[in-house]
Amino acid sequence: MSTVTVRPEVMATKPYAPGLTIEEIKEKYGLDTVIKLASNENPLGTSPIVQKTVAKHAANIFRYPQNGNPRLNKAISEKIGVDEKCIISGNGSDEIIDLIIRVKAQPGRDEVITYESCFSMYSLMSRLCGIKFKQLQRNENFKQPVLEIARAATENTAAVFITSPDNPTGLAVSVDEIRQAAEIMPSETIFVVDEAYIDFASPAEKYNMIPLLREFPNLVLTRTFSKAYGLAGLRVGYGIMHEDLADYITRARAPFTVNLIAEEAAIAALNDDIFYNETLKVVKEGKQQITDGLEKLGCKVLPSQSNFVMFTPPCSAQKLFEELLKKGVIVRYLKSFGYSDYIRVNMGTARENDVFLKQAAEIING
Ligand SMILES: Cc1ncc(COP(=O)(O)O)c(C=O)c1O
Known part of the structure; x- marks a missing residue:
């Protein structure tokens, strides 16, 4: 039993729950490589x-x-x-x-x-x-x-x-x-x-x-x-x-x-400036690649001014999210934002985007 209590606002708060890390996903699904497109991080890594x-x-x-x-x-x-x-x-x-x-x-x-x-x-x-x-x-x-x-x-x-x-x-x-x-x-x-x-x-x-x-x-x-x-x-x-x-x-x-x-x-x-400008270029090209690819799969993609897009797939978003995870691609399922039919995916490198689209195609097309 706890010996102290704290302010009621703190007692009523649930701690911030981040998604699983790359290491945790690898261990859980027995994977060697995992692509993370879930936290809007830089596709080029660190300069x-x-x-x-x-x-x-x-x-x-x-x-x-x-x-x-x-x-x-x-x-x-x-x-x-x-x-x-x-x-x-x-x-x-x-x-x-x-x-x-x-x-x-x-x-x-x-x-x-x-x-x-x-x-x-x-x-x-x-x-x-x-x-x-x-x-x-x-x-x-x-x-x-x-x-x-x-x-x-x-x-x-x-x-x-x-x-x-x-x-x-x-x-x-x-x-x-x-x-x-x-x-x-x-x-x-x-x-x-x-x-x-x-x-x-x-x-x-x-x-x-x-x-x-x-x-x-x-x-x-x-x-x-x-x-x-x-x-x-x-x-x-x-x-x-x-x-x-x-x-x-x-x-x-x-x-x-x-x-x-x-x-x-x-x-x-x-x-x-070189790294910064290259980042913007990779994100811009990646956004086109991912938007085109998702639309071909029958997804509805929102126009984005950011380094990610939000989309709704022609199948269950939760299923797509979970199946992608098993295949080693982490995206963000937006249920916690109140959008249970939507997923957010950030732009990775061209290769990562390609893997994401191929895996999504396999799941969506059954
Ligand atoms: C809208 C928005 N504001 C602020 C932040 C926090 O950014 P920082 O890493 O600088 O704390 C994020 C991080 O994802 C964000 O999405």
Whole structure:
């Protein structure tokens, strides 16, 4: 029997349940090779330049990193053309999401608003903080209800979250739509656009929210090094926001959450244009390959601005997911998002995409 109890919000929370790892799948199904297309990771792996940087700094890890990671913030600031005072680096963008909710929302009074079937972290962090969590219905064809959320926000809405490009649908929201929503949103509500997949959205101008930061001091953009930069395992992300909010967040955060190796790796990744551009190319080609292949198999594929697509197969999605797993291909079954007829698959290398399509064909065509 447990000797202590904890806050009711924590007692009521189930721990985050990630999918099985490659090693676990190999062992469970007796497989030698497994292809993982389930977590939207980089198809090219880790940049060789980043690998060298990590090795080079291994001898320094007895030192603490510089608190607040000013070198990384400066490198990001130069890359995106925003003052470094407006940037907060974090242990993945998950940390930035958590900080925004903790810094802004008052338990028992405030709420966070987003929409159904969205990234689970917004709900997890809100509920743990004792904050009401509201989810609006999506519009037709899964579109994010951006204006509806802006209209629903009140003085007790601490923050709203829109993911663009969205996970799991891949749909992106244009700058014009975000501007329209920001204009009617209460100025005290933090308007977060989660841009974990922004690198893959095209054309870039249509989705570039950075100019809006000057117009709307309550707008926050969150980004990550986990996807296009291939650093998911190192945990680095950042938020772009008004410098006053960045200052408040700095007061509330634990020190040193972006470790020394992660900081060096992220700076090296930002400078490695070749790897970054190659990633975008492989993802773009892979998206075409997978979309064409799935459509030939009779699947309905949503248009995606991201490094994955969501689709519904002409057979049971659960069966397709389970049979793929047995054949050593891990994709994401979207039942936990509330879409039991859908699967999300991210772009791998051309060979991995090919294996996925061949195995899916065998299952679908019986
Ligand atoms: C929409 C969205 N936001 C944020 C994240 C978290 O990214 P990070 O690895 O930077 O914590 C993810 C990760 O999959 C995501 O899908």
